Amino acid sequence: MSEVVPFTDNIRDLSNRDGSQFEFRCERCGNGYRSAFQRDVVQTGQTIARGVGRLLGGSLGNLGYAAESLLDRSTNSSGKDRAMRQAVAEIAPRFQQCRGCGSWVCVDVCWNGEVGQCARCSPVVTEELAQLQAEARRRQLRERLDTVDMVGGLPLAQQAQPRCHGCGAQSTGGKFCAECGSPLALTKACRECTAENASSARFCAECGSPFG
Structure with missing residues (x-):
């Protein structure tokens, strides 16, 4: 019976x-x-044989290609099993399997040795505390910031206009565009009846008074 080859589902084959x-x-x-990369000695010999064959020609030229038929690089080959077994033995000390998940x-990073589980199932106390403290600081900052007046005298009832409708420049606030002088308000009040009209209106929609 052949030797059992251990395996995990977090492995990627980089062989060539x-x-x-x-x-x-x-x-x-x-x-x-x-x-560590495990060089295939058969492949190395085949490469040398091909090089010699190209130099000498004749029947020697077929040595490298004949060796190709002796190679078995399939997943279930004994050579691949042997290589994987060596790789698992080399890397295994760097990993632990959590019995929780x-x-x-x-x-190095994700194993809580004091509990014998991964840091997801049993977080490291100091790391978890630091994370909770950071969350508390963010929450308290939001709560405290809610009590601070951040808008001052900004006209909140006026519709914000991010860009000037005249030249398309980015607006930084105010009543007029800093680039072309066009009014930034979307509406304007009639001087006669105080009704709000579109900023492009030439006459008041309520009383007919001209905008001039």
């Missing part, structure tokens, strides 16, 4: 035709570790 390499990622923070997490 020259050898094998695997990347393991923390399922909480996403930090990753790559195993089952996630594989990195020891």
